Amino acid sequence: MANSGTPMSFEEFRRVLAEVLLVDEAKLTREASFLNDLMVDSIRWLEMALTIERLGVQIPTEALWDIQTVGDSYEYYLRNFVV
Numbered sequence: 001m002a003n004s005g006t007p008m009s010f011e012e013f014r015r016v017l018a019e020v021l022l023v024d025e026a027k028l029t030r031e032a033s034f035l036n037d038l039m040v041d042s043i044r045w046l047e048m049a050l051t052i053e054r055l056g057v058q059i060p061t062e063a064l065w066d067i068q069t070v071g072d073s074y075e076y077y078l079r080n081f082v083v
Helices: 012-022 044-053 072-081
Strands: none
Touching: 012 044, 012 072, 044 072
């Protein structure tokens, strides 16, 4: 799951999150809230953050509070993706 030089598409990103969060990929819409819609607990939330870091994007602890939806997480990934 290393950084390949180009950012993932939303579909690829969603597929990775579905595996980590143990959620049906179809439920991972851009608008889906991790807490309210997907019922992601703190352990899975941490696993998601670590997975995004393995994709080459560092997430400071304070930035995690701003990531509320699947779309937020993808936008954060895109903004901070480094080749």
